[in-house]
Amino acid sequence: MKILVCVKQVPGSNNVEVDPVTGVLKRSGIASKINPYDLYAIETALSLTERFGGTVETLTMGPPQAKAVIQETVCMGAQSGTVLTDRKFAGADVLATAYTLSQGVRKCGDYDLILCGKQTTDGDTAQVGAELSEYLGIPNISNVLSVDDYQDGRLLLTASLDDQIVTLETALPCLISVDGDINTPRLPSYKIRKTLTDDSVKFLTFADFEDQNADHYGLSGSATQVERIFPPEKLSQKQTVEGDADTQAEALYALLLEKKML
């Protein structure tokens, strides 16, 4: 199975400031990391190739420094990866990002399976995976909890529809977005890091793409305009349950039911 995993470089900490004038995240000087949700997709891909054979490549769009996240995926076990980088790609919304990725995928090769994380920790839109599948003209399944089997070119999957769990069978090629927390992603290997070469990361720019209309990329290719970005309001509440053990247990159980945590 030839698998491609889409990843994104995001700020290394959740406490990133927003520029009050431009409404853009202040990324300079902030450490970065792979979007944590993408790690579940990488782990799913690597486990699949361990079970059924195949290769894992990774793809990202970003500035040249995004090379670091591709190298990290290689340290986790991917064979190689590609960075889509060009000034023309800057300022892309979800639609333009998905379109750019689709151009990148077409250039990189044919894949049986494309994996995405559920969402990113910075943009948080959870739309790029579905839109990418639309541009590629392949089926998309979101909120995948597990890939259960692969037989005769078809995948058997378990996915969440929030109020119910469904089992699905799909033909390949297809794109799936995996849910968060579905596995424990493996750690990057120092042993592989030592042997990293430049060959493991490929760069593609606008000039490499099939579609040479610059209006389809970046800010000009974006259908939406961000007016304001602000951190979500933090809410923390503390409630103390008093009484003997039985009373406390009853009260806690009732509270968890009320909050729909059970």
Added chain:
Amino acid sequence: MYNKITAADIAALQAIVGTDEVLTGNAINPDYAHDELGGISRMPEALVRVRTTEEVSAIMRHAWERNIPVTVRGSGTGLVGAAVPIEGGILLETTKMNKILSLDPNNLTVTVQPGVLLMELAAFAEENDFLYPPDPGEKSATIGGNISTNAGGMRAVKYGVTRDYVRSLTVVLPNGEIQTFGAAVAKNSSGYSLKDLIIGSEGTLAIICEAVLKLVPLPKVSVSLLVPFPDMKSAIEAVPEIIRSKVTPTAIEYMSRDTILFSESYLGKKFPDTKNDAYILLTFDGNSDAQVDQDMSTVAELCLKIGALDAYIVDTEERKKSVWSARGAFLEAIKASTTEMDECDVVVPGNQVDTFIKFTHELADEMNVRIPSFGHAGDGNLHIYICRDALSEADWQNTLSVCFDRMYAKAVELGGLVSGEHGIGYAKKEFLKRQYGETPIVLMQGIKKVFDPKNILNPGKVCF
């Protein structure tokens, strides 16, 4: 010898702390009769929840006059029965004395009440760009409890233990007098260090009501390394090599695959790697990526050279959580894997860790009992657990007795001590006496008598 608590005593205690804060009889949750592992249980006659130093002082004046025993309890997470009121009397709970009183960025200190939890202090320090270095596994322990046992934890290799971070203590003596020992100063040559006598005294000399603790600037970068080895022998033998490399990790922990699997089952969460039999987990911190990466790479190279199978990089919050949350749950996970267990918290010189671990494996085979272990390989403090599993009560008691005798004797033979960080409390008194012999114990008893001539504060613990 002690007076029983009467209705008049209850009324007097209620007058000090309020009616709601004095509990008796069935109103006291049975959990207050024991700690997490001490193997001893006794309900107090009265549970009193205090909020201020003045309340503690008034209670002690009353107990002193009436000759009523008083045992102090924080979160009850101790492991040697130190907070169990074995003579009944008053159990004085400090968890409501849980205020962080002040932060002094000029002197790098924080002043806290004893009921502040370790995790609360750690988070507060971090929010203010500081680090409170002591890092025991039990994050819901109170700072008062940490000071009372001189808790160490995982960063001891580089930063030392709780004692190294206590600048001064405000305490209530058994007669109710309030005293402050030490000061918010960096140096102190002013007579006997009474503050240091209180630290590690397990609530037998005075009641800690306020502590001024030293903080350090928060290191900007912290990375861990999970190093898999083919077996425990090669993992443990790597530790002295790492120490000789002169790179100082903040932590060097060892763990076996079995223990990791218990933790997976206990937490319901997979560990990032369980393919190998033994692991060493190290952390490096510093103020630049380059410096920390260099330290990490030096140790990774060394480990690979001496037989490690790889070295996994644990560099993001999510990755640290996936590894360290498992490490933090080891004690509870082993506990959940058996019917009953008891522990040995010995500390041996760093270069004897491998010898001691090998000894416990041989002992487990010989006694036909499960003895999982994990611990602070970098500072020689090992946590070794004897699991009862399906043993009958008689066999269990016999196994415990033989295993403890042999392990403590071995620790002494290797130049070690009975407890590295959990304390003596009630459960380990005999082993302490056996190791130290008469004179040190008599000296300890003498100190206790000077502080507490009526022996009302946590009687029957440590050296009595």
